[in-house]
Amino acid sequence: MWRQIRPWLDPTQWISPTSLHQQGILGMNKRNVAYVARYNPRDRYPLVDDKLQTKLVAEKAGVPAPALLTQIRTQHEIEAIEPVLQDYDEFVIKPAQGSGGKGILVITGREDNRLIKSSGARITTTDVKRHLSNILSGLYSLGGKPDVAIVETLIHVDPVFAELSYEGVPDIRLIVFKGFPVMGMLRLATHASDGKANLHQGAVGVGLDIGTGQGIKAVQYNRPIDHHPDTGAHFTEIQVPHWRRLLTLAARCYDVTQLGYLGADLVLDADHGPMLLELNARPGLTIQIANVQGMLPRLRHLEQIDNRYMSVEQRVDYAIQHFAHELMASRIKAATAITQSTRQGSDRYNPV
Amino acid sequence: MQPRWPFLVFIGLLILAGISTAAFRHQSYGVPLLPGQQHTVWQVEARITYNARNGPAQVLLTLPPEQSGYRLIGERSASTGYGFVVSEPGTGQRLAHWSKRDARGEQLLYYELELMQDASRQVEQAAPGPVPLIEWEEPYRTAALDILSRVMPQSADEFTLAQQLVLEIGTVPRDQSLALLLSQYSLSNVFADLLSQANVPARRVQALLLEDGRRRQSLTNLVQVWTGDQWRLFHPTTGPIPASARYLLWQTDTPAVLEVVGGTGSSISFSVISHTRPSLELAQDRARQASTGLSLYSLPVEEQSLFKLVMLLPFGALVTVFMRVMIGVQTSGTFMPVLLALAFLQTELAPGLIILLFVVTLGLMIRSYLSSLNLLLVARIAILVLIVIGIMTVVSVLSYQLGLIRGLTITFFPMIIIAWTIERMSIVWEENGPWEVLIQGSGSLFVAISAYLVMDQAVTRHLAFNFPELHLIVLALILLLGRYTGYRLSELRRFASLSERH
Numbered sequence A: 001m002w003r004q005i006r007p008w009l010d011p012t013q014w015i016s017p018t019s020l021h022q023q024g025i026l027g028m029n030k031r032n033v034a035y036v037a038r039y040n041p042r043d044r045y046p047l048v049d050d051k052l053q054t055k056l057v058a059e060k061a062g063v064p065a066p067a068l069l070t071q072i073r074t075q076h077e078i079e080a081i082e083p084v085l086q087d088y089d090e091f092v093i094k095p096a097q098g099s100g101g102k103g104i105l106v107i108t109g110r111e112d113n114r115l116i117k118s119s120g121a122r123i124t125t126t127d128v129k130r131h132l133s134n135i136l137s138g139l140y141s142l143g144g145k146p147d148v149a150i151v152e153t154l155i156h157v158d159p160v161f162a163e164l165s166y167e168g169v170p171d172i173r174l175i176v177f178k179g180f181p182v183m184g185m186l187r188l189a190t191h192a193s194d195g196k197a198n199l200h201q202g203a204v205g206v207g208l209d210i211g212t213g214q215g216i217k218a219v220q221y222n223r224p225i226d227h228h229p230d231t232g233a234h235f236t237e238i239q240v241p242h243w244r245r246l247l248t249l250a251a252r253c254y255d256v257t258q259l260g261y262l263g264a265d266l267v268l269d270a271d272h273g274p275m276l277l278e279l280n281a282r283p284g285l286t287i288q289i290a291n292v293q294g295m296l297p298r299l300r301h302l303e304q305i306d307n308r309y310m311s312v313e314q315r316v317d318y319a320i321q322h323f324a325h326e327l328m329a330s331r332i333k334a335a336t337a338i339t340q341s342t343r344q345g346s347d348r349y350n351p352v
Numbered sequence B: 001m002q003p004r005w006p007f008l009v010f011i012g013l014l015i016l017a018g019i020s021t022a023a024f025r026h027q028s029y030g031v032p033l034l035p036g037q038q039h040t041v042w043q044v045e046a047r048i049t050y051n052a053r054n055g056p057a058q059v060l061l062t063l064p065p066e067q068s069g070y071r072l073i074g075e076r077s078a079s080t081g082y083g084f085v086v087s088e089p090g091t092g093q094r095l096a097h098w099s100k101r102d103a104r105g106e107q108l109l110y111y112e113l114e115l116m117q118d119a120s121r122q123v124e125q126a127a128p129g130p131v132p133l134i135e136w137e138e139p140y141r142t143a144a145l146d147i148l149s150r151v152m153p154q155s156a157d158e159f160t161l162a163q164q165l166v167l168e169i170g171t172v173p174r175d176q177s178l179a180l181l182l183s184q185y186s187l188s189n190v191f192a193d194l195l196s197q198a199n200v201p202a203r204r205v206q207a208l209l210l211e212d213g214r215r216r217q218s219l220t221n222l223v224q225v226w227t228g229d230q231w232r233l234f235h236p237t238t239g240p241i242p243a244s245a246r247y248l249l250w251q252t253d254t255p256a257v258l259e260v261v262g263g264t265g266s267s268i269s270f271s272v273i274s275h276t277r278p279s280l281e282l283a284q285d286r287a288r289q290a291s292t293g294l295s296l297y298s299l300p301v302e303e304q305s306l307f308k309l310v311m312l313l314p315f316g317a318l319v320t321v322f323m324r325v326m327i328g329v330q331t332s333g334t335f336m337p338v339l340l341a342l343a344f345l346q347t348e349l350a351p352g353l354i355i356l357l358f359v360v361t362l363g364l365m366i367r368s369y370l371s372s373l374n375l376l377l378v379a380r381i382a383i384l385v386l387i388v389i390g391i392m393t394v395v396s397v398l399s400y401q402l403g404l405i406r407g408l409t410i411t412f413f414p415m416i417i418i419a420w421t422i423e424r425m426s427i428v429w430e431e432n433g434p435w436e437v438l439i440q441g442s443g444s445l446f447v448a449i450s451a452y453l454v455m456d457q458a459v460t461r462h463l464a465f466n467f468p469e470l471h472l473i474v475l476a477l478i479l480l481l482g483r484y485t486g487y488r489l490s491e492l493r494r495f496a497s498l499s500e501r502h
Helices: A002-009 A017-022 A028-039 A042-049 A051-060 A075-079 A081-085 A125-137 A243-257 A287-291 A296-303 A312-323 A325-333 A335-348 B005-029 B140-154 B158-170 B176-184 B187-197 B279-290 B301-310 B313-327 B336-347 B349-373 B377-401 B415-432 B434-456 B458-466 B468-482 B489-494
Strands: A068-072 A091-095 A105-111 A114-117 A149-152 A171-177 A180-188 A204-208 A215-220 A223-225 A261-269 A273-280 B038-062 B070-078 B083-087 B095-117 B202-209 B214-217 B220-226 B231-235 B247-251 B258-261 B263-278
Touching (some): A017 B489, A028 A261, A042 A051, A051 A149, A051 A243, A068 A081, A068 A125, A075 A081, A075 A125, A125 B377, A171 A243, A171 A296, A180 A296, A204 A287, A243 A273, A243 A312, A296 A312, B005 B279, B038 B247, B038 B279, B140 B176, B140 B187, B158 B187, B158 B220, B187 B220, B263 B279, B279 B458, B313 B489, B336 B415, B336 B434, B349 B415, B349 B434, B377 B415, B415 B434, B458 B468
Antiparallel strands (some): A068 A149, A091 A105, A091 A149, A105 A114, A171 A261, A180 A204, A204 A215, A215 A223, B038 B095, B038 B258, B070 B095, B083 B095, B202 B220, B202 B247, B214 B263, B220 B231
16 A cells, blocks of 8 residues: 555656646646647547447548458347357457447457457357447446447457567557647557556557657556566567558548547558557547657647648658657757748648 | 637626625625624513503504614514504604404503614614704793803813713702703703703604513613714713613604503503524525515425535535546546535435445445346346445444434435446456556545535535525636646646656
């Protein structure tokens, strides 16, 4: 108990609001009022809160995503699920409106009559049916609303990440503001997070340089960490492959959803490359710790820019150019100068 | 971004409206700002007797005028078989009017008056008209002029003249001229008339000395002297009467206090008692009498006691918003802590906490068994509701039987919400372990206890119910918190690794 309390009393375990302000750290309240509420139109939320809709919209816009195997809408359909699932040896069951990775069941194989979970545990079809039933009842959805269960194909981890992540699929979170990728983070599952890439549950977040896709710094439980607690891999040596494709994919999600402040969760599939896993209209703030950088200077910079006549590629170019790690250090110091140059920058992209 | 000032103006208006309405109600109805304030109330009973002439009878009693320092809060009459009205003539004093068609033998009438002592009450005193000419008969005229000719030079104004006259009256042995006047006129008469003769407005009044527990009192004859801006009360022999002396003016204008038509041998006597009453009760009475329509006091008592709780909710909500926006405490269920705090208000904190923890722990244990039954979620919640109610019933009955906690009201616990909490907690337990359950649970409990501590203050309870307009200020504060974009306290720790030291 004391071990849990002591850090709270240690002054070095705190940071002053002035220091946070100087570094341009975006706080929860400001995120909610100044970005989420202002840039995300309410009527677009269902697109991201409901993963089924996200998937359908993404498909229409040509954004690659894990294939939908089936969807279950009624308790009645659960009874008939067995023959459907019989065709697949590996699949993922998700609540369409779940949040924070809750209620995701990953099946990686079969053994006799049982199914193998990603953690290696064996479960029966009865367990799967109960899980489906829980999903439909709304156990994992916000406010307990009745939900829909999605069954989709399993992502195969790109071999690059195989040694990095403990179980589970590492995913890449990109914050997209007005269609520009702003900040990136690689999320790696750990033993503590039970194979889920959820930071709250103990997954590791590795800040990624927007310019190159290289690792900057890693955090677990909001604290810096040098190497993976389970696999021992060093984080700063990470180089995410297909970086530009990932940025482009994330930037395109803005055109699909029209959400100005967006968190795109992407995965690298060994066979199919970058894929959209899900979207988030209220992306978290830990990404700033992993990047050792506040998000506000970049957001303020982009608020000055007219993005109406910029293509996806132009926006990605712009982000790579302006938000690359080396450049940023000098940029934060001269926050006002940024605003000046931005105006000129936007003219450059004006086709007129 | 929208300009900030209309929002701030709106906030300012809300706060202003709240404060000014509260101030108005405090001023005009005397709703006390703090709980537990007391006021002295005087209960004056006039007892009238007379012998009826076996026919129609009417009794007229002059009633005390509005005066500084006292506020009339109630009056009634007890007199069987009499018609009773209080008439308010356009000018002059109010009159109590009893009437009976056939009055026989000795008659007994009661009039009771309740006055609240209220130092803040000031009644504007009208300036008197021109001083009437006193027509003395000889030799009294000479005697009066003689006295004035001696006293006048020793005075400077109305007040000092009156004082000198009192001294003159009190001198032993009495001066010849004065002795002559007093042989013909009453003391107060001489005093008032001499002042009038000197062109100083003066009038004879009758007043009642308010002293607790006095019976069979009669009115005292006194004189009021206009000293240029106000009437000063004088006793003809002892001089000016300080305002602190509790004289209740009963009669100022009309010649007689009591008038009986159709009877003889009338007499009146007074008895006085005082007691203290909570200021709040008095204010409620007044608000009810004023019957301005929209008032919580006009509701039946049962509804009122319900509203006493309901009105506290916004304060709990304010605490919750503060905790979440400024501190960053995580709670399970946004306003669940407020509902818990409301329940604690009913049970007291310690017993409430014990019962809650007991119910949740037991619920979690039973829930872990339920999870192996493969039930649908709705059914599971419903079962948990039943279990929660069951546990509470047993706790209630047991604690009563054992005499542990008397009259424990646990029915206010939000059972369905507790059932949902148990369900969510058990999921958290399964997914993230017991430590996470403890963290989330203690966050909710922390907010609930904070809200309870705010809502349980006597001042909060008092203000919330008696000044509902203060909720406008609560509203303004919540609006302000809703626009707060600064860092949360928890973020100062969350982002600690970004500090230069690291």
